[in-house]
Amino acid sequence: MRFALVGLALCLGSAAAPQQVADSVAPEASGTGVFADLPAGLAASAEAKAQGRPVAADNWMVAAANPHAVQAGADVLAAGGTAADALVAVQAMLGLVEPQSSGLGGGAFLVWYDADTGAVTTLDGRETAPLAATPQLFQDETGAPLKFFDAVVGGRSVGTPGTPALMADVHARWGNRDWASLLAPAQQLAQDGFAVSPRLAKLVAGDAARLATSPDTAAYFLPEGAPITVGTTLRNPAYAQTLAAFADQGAAAFYGGAVGKQIIAAVQGATGNPGVLSEMDLAIYQVKERAAVCAPYRGHEVCGMGPPSSGAVAVGQILGLLEGSDLSAGPLDPEVRRLMGDAGRLAFADRGRYLADSDYMPVPVQGLLEPGYLAERATLLGGAAALTEVAPGNPAFDHALNRADDASIELPSTSHVSIVDSYGNVASMTTTIENGFGSRVMAGGFLLNNELTDFSFRSHRDGVPIANRVEPGKRPRSSMAPTIVLKDGKPVLAVGSPGGSRIIGYVAQAIIGVIDWGLDVQQAVMVPHAVNRFGTYDLEAGTQAETLAAPLEAMGFEVNARGLTSGLHLIAIGDDLQGGADPRREGIAYGE
Ligand code: GLY
Numbered sequence: 298m299r300f301a302l303v304g305l306a307l308c309l310g311s312a313a314a315p316q317q318v319a320d321s322v323a324p325e326a327s328g329t330g331v332f333a334d335l336p337a338g339l340a341a342s343a344e345a346k347a348q349g350r351p352v353a354a355d356n357w358m359v360a361a362a363n364p365h366a367v368q369a370g371a372d373v374l375a376a377g378g379t380a381a382d383a384l385v386a387v388q389a390m391l392g393l394v395e396p397q398s399s400g401l402g403g404g405a406f407l408v409w410y411d412a413d414t415g416a417v418t419t420l421d422g423r424e425t426a427p428l429a430a431t432p433q434l435f436q437d438e439t440g441a442p443l444k445f446f447d448a449v450v451g452g453r454s455v456g457t458p459g460t461p462a463l464m465a466d467v468h469a470r471w472g473n474r475d476w477a478s479l480l481a482p483a484q485q486l487a488q489d490g491f492a493v494s495p496r497l498a499k500l501v502a503g504d505a506a507r508l509a510t511s512p513d514t515a516a517y518f519l520p521e522g523a524p525i526t527v528g529t530t531l532r533n534p535a536y537a538q539t540l541a542a543f544a545d546q547g548a549a550a551f552y553g554g555a556v557g558k559q560i561i562a563a564v565q566g567a568t569g570n571p572g573v574l575s576e577m578d579l580a581i582y583q584v585k586e587r588a589a590v591c592a593p594y595r596g597h598e599v600c601g602m603g604p605p606s607s608g609a610v611a612v613g614q615i616l617g618l619l620e621g622s623d624l625s626a627g628p629l630d631p632e633v634r635r636l637m638g639d640a641g642r643l644a645f646a647d648r649g650r651y652l653a654d655s656d657y658m659p660v661p662v663q664g665l666l667e668p669g670y671l672a673e674r675a676t677l678l679g680g681a682a683a684l685t686e687v688a689p690g691n692p693a694f695d696h697a698l699n700r701a702d703d704a705s706i707e708l709p710s711t712s713h714v715s716i717v718d719s720y721g722n723v724a725s726m727t728t729t730i731e732n733g734f735g736s737r738v739m740a741g742g743f744l745l746n747n748e749l750t751d752f753s754f755r756s757h758r759d760g761v762p763i764a765n766r767v768e769p770g771k772r773p774r775s776s777m778a779p780t781i782v783l784k785d786g787k788p789v790l791a792v793g794s795p796g797g798s799r800i801i802g803y804v805a806q807a808i809i810g811v812i813d814w815g816l817d818v819q820q821a822v823m824v825p826h827a828v829n830r831f832g833t834y835d836l837e838a839g840t841q842a843e844t845l846a847a848p849l850e851a852m853g854f855e856v857n858a859r860g861l862t863s864g865l866h867l868i869a870i871g872d873d874l875q876g877g878a879d880p881r882r883e884g885i886a887y888g889e
Contacts, residue, residue, distance in 0.1 A: 331492040342885040351819040351875040354888025360866035362884040366390040380716040380724040381471035389483035398712040402745040404459040405728035406602040412721030421585040422463030423772040424456030424748040429573035432756035442754035451570025454747035465548035477544035487537035490530035513739040536742030563740035601780040604655035608778025614644040617671035631848035638829035650689035653764035664692030683853035701758035711795030727777035802828035803863040818867040818877030826861040837861040
């Protein structure tokens with residue numbers, strides 16, 4: 298590892314040893330049980346995670362949310378495939394075994410470090426609003442915002458899927474394996490069936506009423522009316538057929554072909570809440586290459602996804618606001634948490650005012666990350682108590698910035714994949730269908746996204762437009778923060794997480810964990826979460842983060858203990874590769 302370790306006792310505070318931290322985040326049923334037939338190497342990775350150790354490798358590594366997906370990626374990398382090839386195999390498998398989080402019906406962002414050129418680039422495979430959508434999409438006849446799940450469930454919330462186009466694009470740019478061979482393992486497993494994991498079974502049981510609203514979805518997840526249970530073999534022939542078409546026709550199967558027609562029929566035919574997505578929306582869909590947004594932090598460059606994601610800007614702002622502060626007392630120190638919490642609030646205030654799809658609304662990315670702007674905003678952190686008032690700042694910009702504050706509802710969801718290949722390429726991809734199980738509408742054996750609910754339901758406030766309002770063809774603002782950290786121009790860390798708008802706090806903390814607290818990547822993902830977006834300080838229930846409640850309350854924060862289910866997947870790149878997988882989910886890191 299390239300990062301200097303500053304001592305574990307220091308970074309975890311005097312109260313926590315590494316194993317105590319591992320225990321305190323209560324690993325979700327992520328052991329080998331239903332994954333028992335996986336190769337020994339992957340079982341060893343699960344064991345390392347359970348013991349709070351990082352996984353090490355010399356040549357390549359993949360970290361993702363499900364062992365089947367990791368295996369699919371590992372097989373590609375072991376055979377000489379690139380990180381782009383492995384991403385395709387991993388995403389195809391995630392869509393089968395972790396269907397509630399991401400898949401062919403969703404969208405994704407990729408940050409890519411190219412070993413040949415040393416360039417970092419980003420690909421935007423975000424969903425788009427249908428051409429027939431209006432700013433009133435999520436308002437009732439009086440102009441009042443719909444209730445969140447009234448908007449989510451059904452066809453109305455479905456945006457044009459971008460993930461199939463992104464998969465084809467990364468393969469065309471950087472792949473060296475045969476396209477169909479990358480989809481074949483998921484196709485085979487869809488035919489043969491896989492054992493339902495504890496996490497999938499639990500989430501299906503918890504969402505049964507919504508899953509029951511769509512006939513195909515109910516038939517798959519609630520066969521004979523009852524939720525699928527742990528260990529049951531689940532077959533998905535429709536998904537196998539979709540992958541066969543994808544293998545044969547490439548992305549054209551979706552954007553003009555038979556799978557696309559299935560998507561449109563499902564959206565427009567959704568009972569009770571049909572959507573307006575059309576074949577034209579699919580036909581004109583494009584993945585967009587965008588410049589990476591990079592921010593400096595303690596001698597590193599933290600590079601990620603710019604608009605339409607708020608991820609890189611908000612993570613970069615949080616780190617920039619903290620650059621002048623000493624965080625070495627660690628994650629259980631109340632003063633460190635005061636600084637991190639109010640830095641989060643300041644970043645979220647700017648995010649709510651300024652961040653949206655920059656193809657529709659000028660976004661002051663440079664102004665928001667400008668060191669002088671952040672240094673001035675950081676003076677607000679100079680007191681000893683929680684900020685009593687947090688308002689957006691006035692970043693430098695060459696456009697008028699008359700915007701109203703956003704009104705989006707963002708719940709946890711999504712999946713993150715980090716990959717380093719044997720050529721030195723690095724991929725950091727966060728992928729989503731938005732809410733768990735997306736719109737609950739299925740087509741072709743996969744769930745369709747509800748990404749459009751990432752737009753602000755309100756379009757204006759007092760006559761002033763909200764940047765992230767719905768507009769035809771626009772991409773909803775995201776919080777996804779796939780990130781590659783560089784030092785001296787070389788990648789040293791790939792990181793990202795699911796978790797709705799808490800993604801930003803999870804990713805910022807993981808980076809601080811590695812850089813400031815000197816943690817290895819597994820320790821960094823195990824640090825109990827404390828996330829502050831809008832003022833309420835969320836502390837991870839059942840962990841040592843709860844010890845922060847009294848001191849933070851005394852500083853003036855409103856605190857709230859709750860589950861904070863990140864899904865961080867980190868790879869540190871140095872003399873060797875070290876991988877860490879979040880104990881709150883079922884993923885592992887594996888490499889050779
Ligand atoms: N739907 C999750 C995100 O894009 O932030």
